[in-house]
Amino acid sequence: MKEIYVDLINIRRKVFAEIARIAYNDMDLSEIERIPYYIIPGEVAKYRENIFRERAIVEERLRLTLGLNVRSLKEFTKVTDGIDSIDVDKMVLDLPLVNVIKFACEACPDRAVIVTDNCRKCLAHPCTNVCPVNAVSIGKNRALIDKEKCIRCGKCKENCPYNAIIEYHRPCSQVCGVNAIESDELGRAKINDKKCVSCGRCITQCPFGAIADKSQIYQLIKALKTNDHMYAIIAPSFVGQFGLLVSPSQIFEGIKLLGFKDVVEVGLGADITTLNEAKEFLEKVPNEYPYMGTSCCNSWTLMVEKMFPDQYKYISDSASPMVETAKYIKRIDPEAIVTFIGPCISKKLEALREEVKDYVHFVITFEELMGMFVGKGIELSEIEVDKEIQDASILGRGFAAAGGVAEAVKKTAQMLDPSREILIESASNLHDCVKLMRIAKAGKKNGYLLEGMACPGGCIAGPGTLASIDRVRKALAQFMNQSKYNTPLENNNICKL
């Protein structure tokens, strides 16, 4: 999460907390009409040119959080339209997952190189001399860049002695690693769903908060109120997310207070995935597969499926830690309804897959979970608990940070077959993932285990996080060291299976 975008974050999170409050208190859903007045109080606009628009955007956020589609300005619709369809206790996810709130989008122009007021129209004017397409000339007051000719190489920018030339980006499209952001007829962002892999980077980067994903917290809370077989599984990046005074055990107990029967670390599933991927790698590379890609990041595997369909078969067949953890619970309680709690929104899509949908029934983010704690009035730091969490090995917990997956698979594979040397390479943002796949496709990564993660730094930097990556990285290192199992091979929980 881009933590510094405080105003945006607070609006989003207040919406989560309010929807959770309505769900826990069994309030009528027509209550959502009041919430924009609570979140945007008073008569004077604070963020935009008028308060009506500010409140209308909150209404769209409320709709998305309830699982409804965004409305079109073209036709008359009430904020509550369609509400009966989502007032249920089962997961509702009407695609697309990632949506542009059209009237929140300010239609930022595309990438350009522009001359600013800093230009002193100097005699040397290196900007003109270095331009490979002769697009820069000296005008009456400053240098001018011919937009038709400019190829946006940035050479003029690099050479200006006054830093007068800047490169301007559209934040959503700059951060998108798969070029999925296009423009509609009014220049507003439009997501090409054929290209989008739902990594959520655009959601975190848009400075106007115009992009949002759908949530399932309302339906989840309804299910928690009626079903006794609700289980939560939580991704290893959860440590440090819920405030500095809260221990991992307190977080687990807090989740139970929300109505869950039990909580299991997804690190346990990561241990199973590690064992599977290690065996798969030893068996198939290099004879069947030239290289093997990891399978745990859904946006990475979706990217490979969409952009490199002929290479998709070299992505590991092993199920992701989310799925393995859910299967583990299903073995213990066949009636289990499993909720994955993580930093990730792409997992919301993974849960819809044919081979996953019977195991994972809800997916929410840490941010949404925090909204639930607040909605139900739970103070995590006040919870008394002396239990220790020991579901996963050090390596399984390490999946949360970039490099952790490849490291775990490599170490485990070498323990299974010490004679094998295993080469690994990791990419941890979608741009780099695409580059890595291009190189792999060209045959230059044969024999490698390739780890792809869509978020910069790994899951600890996912779009659904609350704490800064530095804080979580430290907390994760500490949590890893508290595990009594060094590797998945020592993990008693999975040996029992």
Add this chain to the structure above:
Amino acid sequence: MKVKVCMGSNCTLLGAMNILDQVEDLKDLISENEDYRDDELDIDVVKCLGYCKGESRNVSPVVVVDDEVICNATSQIVMEKIMKKLRK
């Protein structure tokens, strides 16, 4: 000078960790700047102070600088107060 950053559920939801990150970064900033006293900044993280449990729900995040309670705290307001007090 004592700075208490509330880390209750409400305040954590609404950016208390970001305020803490930024206030902690001040230590580096003032240690390099002779105009400020850098030995007096004492930052503490505290459990829910209870202000949000009163009549108004709209008070988080809460930060206390010495005896002054700042509701709906933003990092810039908190940092400005601290910097003013630490100026030699």
